[in-house]
Amino acid sequence: MTKHQKIAADLRDAITTGEYPAGSLLPAIPDLMSRYGVARDTVRDAIATLTNEGLVLPRRGVGTVVRETAPVQLGYSGSRAVARTWQDQAGAGQDEVISAEWEPADPEIAERLGVEPGSRVVHRVRHFAKGSGIAQITDQWLPEHVVTAVHENGAGDLADAAHRPDTGADLFRLLADAGHAPVEADETITTRMPDPLEREAMELPPGVPVLVTYRITTDGSGRPVETTTAVGAGDRMSARFRLPLKY
Amino acid sequence: MTKHQKIAADLRDAITTGEYPAGSLLPAIPDLMSRYGVARDTVRDAIATLTNEGLVLPRRGVGTVVRETAPVQLGYSGSRAVARTWQDQAGAGQDEVISAEWEPADPEIAERLGVEPGSRVVHRVRHFAKGSGIAQITDQWLPEHVVTAVHENGAGDLADAAHRPDTGADLFRLLADAGHAPVEADETITTRMPDPLEREAMELPPGVPVLVTYRITTDGSGRPVETTTAVGAGDRMSARFRLPLKY
DNA sequence: GAGTGGTCTAGACCACCAA
DNA sequence: TGGTGGTCTAGACCACTCT
DSSP states (O other): OOHHHHHHHHHHHHHHTTSSOTTOBOOOHHHHHHHHTOOHHHHHHHHHHHHHTTSEEEETTTEEEEOOOOOOOOSSOSOSSSSEEEEBTTBOOEEEEEEEEEEEOOHHHHHHHTSOTTOEEEEEEEEEEETTEEEEEEEEEEEHHHHHHHHHTTSOOTTOTTTOOOOHHHHHHHHHHTTOOEEEEEEEEEEEOOOHHHHHHTTOOTTOOEEEEEEEEEETTSOEEEEEEEEEETTTOEEEEEEEOOO | OOHHHHHHHHHHHHHHTTSSOTTOBOOOHHHHHHHHTOOHHHHHHHHHHHHHTTSEEEETTTEEEEOOOOOOOOSSOSOSSSSEEEEBTTBOOEEEEEEEEEEEOOHHHHHHHTSOTTOEEEEEEEEEEETTEEEEEEEEEEEHHHHHHHHHTTSOOTTOTTTOOOOHHHHHHHHHHTTOOEEEEEEEEEEEOOOHHHHHHTTOOTTOOEEEEEEEEEETTSOEEEEEEEEEETTTOEEEEEEEOOO
């Protein structure tokens, strides 16, 4: 085990055993340098390891802060009305439509929606905010025939974010009223590290991954009525499901 | 923007634009040193950034390899028989029971199962393997009354991994036969970086987070029959759901 | 053996924060 | 103002891989 690995292991143990509780500071770099008899960058390597594990957050002028371990909300508090609920750690936030516009479907979106690549779709971008920051960025696409049906039903233009700010269940009701009631969603959830843009938008500290959700929603005939890609901050979002079991 | 940030940004762009496709090598460190006129550690800082983003994987004696971008499997290939399926990128793997033993319930498990802390529960550990490596580690706990019911039903001892290696749907059938049919699962999915033990067990490269699933399964009376915590490799696992919609 | 990345040093200067 | 972490250098040696 190298020196910086040894230092990282020592500090990690001290954090997990509670010697350095959440919110407290690790010893300063010069302190650790003399304690272990190593150079500055060796200590920094060790701290970088813990930073990338999401354990600590170095702050200039302050010190290396031990991060809160994100408690995962459990227990039976969810609603039975929907099979799936997004939640953060302490209740709901605000889902806001940032933009909505027509665009040609790229190959992936076209395949998800079962339309020809390049055909017209409405692309809606939403930000789910909790407190001061953005916790999830959602990209949603709807095929032209669904948007047209909603419009002809007198419900307005889904490509107009200002006049149709609907999200989630509200949007689904619009589709249902227009004869395209969503009856099933096919969701796939995975995770990865954020790219720099996502890191900036959601103010993600180092060592925090994102939850990525891909969804295709279909109506009674099995035809897709919308597809969604959502990227959520891993330290603030979790996905919760109530599933009827068959086996 | 600092020098190492600039270098990282340049390399990231080159990767995403396809100049360095997956599997290819980045320029060697001495090469980048002379190209940018910087010291070795400055280049290493830049490469460390990309490593922690999951983009590259430095290999001694070889070079800095551009990683495959994990393609997410989409489309309608899942079974309707169960509402949720775990899958890796190319089919199913092997779920093996590593251990099964009685232990006193710690406070969290006791709360999930609705039993007294310290009461006897069976703790089963499973490894889900795909190819050569472990893709998911599952910890499962069952309350004493359920284990007893299965045993009295003549189905053997769930604390005996060798004789009761059942997982997933097979295990659920045992519970159902013993009068504790699971009818609903409450799942919460989140993500975080792995700890060193998880990283070693699942052979996780740097920059790969884990998917964490918490589940409580209940029978027809709403009483928990098992609870599970699963940790899956973010680059090999995704969770897929088919959800009936209500709104 | 040649080339790759990994570790480590000793020192310097900068950016930031709180008292 | 003093202490914190962030960046960067020039050089050295080590561990590993491939030929």
